[in-house]
Amino acid sequence: MTTTSGSAKWQGGIKDGKGAISTQSGALNDYPYGFSSRFEGKAGSNPEELIGAAHAACFTMALSLILGEAKLTAEHMETKADVTLEKQGDGFAITSIHLMLNAKVPGADKATFEELAGKAKTGCPVSKLLNTKITLDATLQ
Template identity: 80%
Template sequence: MKTQGSAVWQGGLKDGRGAISTKSGALSAYPYGFAARFEGKPGTNPEELIGAAHAGCFTMALSLILGEAGLTAERMETTAEVTLDKQPDGFAITAVHLTLKAKIPGADQAKFEELTGKAKAGCPVSKVLNAKITLDATLES
């Protein structure tokens, strides 16, 4: 499987503007730029998109792993907090912290921790990131 995303940029770093699009159309010329990335202004940024992708990937991977264990989630909600740090050679994504709240009938805490750990390590987005990935997972009753 192959898919794609694209970006267009006009202007300099601080005064320029960009637009990000996805093949699916989920994003279509959605604005991004320096102010959205570094100054908290409206728009998106690559780190936010990586966070959404990681949260989605991890949650889908966990759904697969749960199914293989004979379990089905009633509900799972994952957020991914992405840390962008200034390094001597530029900026780098140094960490992603996943937070999961899940309601999984029939799951006990030990099995839940085992399966969430497998999903964290095994999801394709986790595998591509050169960052410390941590997880807080809460099994709700």
């Protein structure tokens, strides 16, 4: 079992307040986030982009494992995760995540690549955690 952590601090109200996000590894250390970075496109981070980064990283690592089990090795993989946040009733909900993978995998044909990418989409730990619609576009170069 492995346990890692992230943390957040907050001061003030929802619109005028400010926060800071940190990770155990130090990749983020009091990185700013707030209402304006979440909803108004201002500088800073937000929970949705962090979920997207975590999901993209987890999926890509899972696919690397699955490719290796199929005796394939990626020369290059790049995954982007678009996380959709929508207003629902009195609040907000993450309603979907769309993964976009672009990869170069010598020796892989399109059908095998799509099958293995699909296994990674459903099998990575972050996908298992999230209870939302997750879609995937996988492009083999």
